Amino acid sequence: MNRKWTKTKGVSLVEILFAVAIFSFTALGFMGSLIASSRASAVIPYEIMAENFASRIIERMQLRCRLGSIDKYELLGDSSADPEDSFLQTFTFESDPDNPETSVTFNVDVTFRGFGMVSSATDTTLTAQFPQGFHKWEDNAWEGNPVMIKNGRGNGQMAYILSNTDDTLTITRNLDGSPGDGWLSLPNPTSYFEINGGKTAKVVVSWTFKDKSYSSEREVLIYHP
Numbered sequence: 001m002n003r004k005w006t007k008t009k010g011v012s013l014v015e016i017l018f019a020v021a022i023f024s025f026t027a028l029g030f031m032g033s034l035i036a037s038s039r040a041s042a043v044i045p046y047e048i049m050a051e052n053f054a055s056r057i058i059e060r061m062q063l064r065c066r067l068g069s070i071d072k073y074e075l076l077g078d079s080s081a082d083p084e085d086s087f088l089q090t091f092t093f094e095s096d097p098d099n100p101e102t103s104v105t106f107n108v109d110v111t112f113r114g115f116g117m118v119s120s121a122t123d124t125t126l127t128a129q130f131p132q133g134f135h136k137w138e139d140n141a142w143e144g145n146p147v148m149i150k151n152g153r154g155n156g157q158m159a160y161i162l163s164n165t166d167d168t169l170t171i172t173r174n175l176d177g178s179p180g181d182g183w184l185s186l187p188n189p190t191s192y193f194e195i196n197g198g199k200t201a202k203v204v205v206s207w208t209f210k211d212k213s214y215s216s217e218r219e220v221l222i223y224h225p
Contacts, residue, residue: 043209046095046104050205050216053093053106057203061087061110061222076199076222077112079132087201088133106207113137114200114221118152118191119167123182126159126193127168136166145196147171152190154183161195198223 064072075085083089087110096103112134119129126147130136140163147169148158159171162179174180187193199222206215 043214046207046209046214047216049093049095049104050106050207050214051218053091053108054203054205054216054218056093057087057091057108057110058201058218058220061201065223073199073222076201077115077131077134104207104209106205109204109206111135111202111204112199113202114142114195114198115193118149118187118189118193120189121183121187121191123186124172125168125170126187128193129189130167137164139166140164142169142195144177146175147193147195148197149187149191149193151192152187154185154187154191157183157185157187159183196221 061076064076072085075081076087078086079088080086081088091108091110093106093108094100094103095106112131116131116134117129119127121127128137142161142164145161146158147161149155157173158175159173159182160175160177162170162172162177164170171182172178172180173182173184200219201222202217202219204215204217206213208214
């Protein structure tokens, strides 16, 4: 009887080591993803808290309008006013006030833009005089928005913003955005303006969790009553 022998190739040590290396790299990648996912999950509750703390400050500012507190509204963003009225201060909240040793501290800061006094104007432009501490605008940040003169010369006029530089609006009185006539009464340094009929507030919340810094921001229009 003839027998056929089958020769099988054994697995070499090099191949075993190579397979172990591939497995190790794969496992490390998986563990890294798992750790990153775990850290992200741990941060989510604090992101929700940050959103809630921002909402508290926004609601406090909006409450001034709902109550018809015109004088208080005018103080928003006014650096000469009390910080409690201007909101130009850092508001602090704790994630767990009853356990200060493990509590995370949240700092909430508010900045304002989109309103102020007129520095100068031409028939179709308005150059702003920024309140103390205010940043200048980004180019065309206000394109497509309305601007209204609320006090001083030209009070009551509304125009449509065609474009803007860091301190000057180019406007038309045609609210559909088509180029047209300019100001009926030229604003001057006695004039106060507001874009979108209110003050735009940017609310930034910052905190530190496990030695890493985080922040979130919201921008909202605080309407004049």
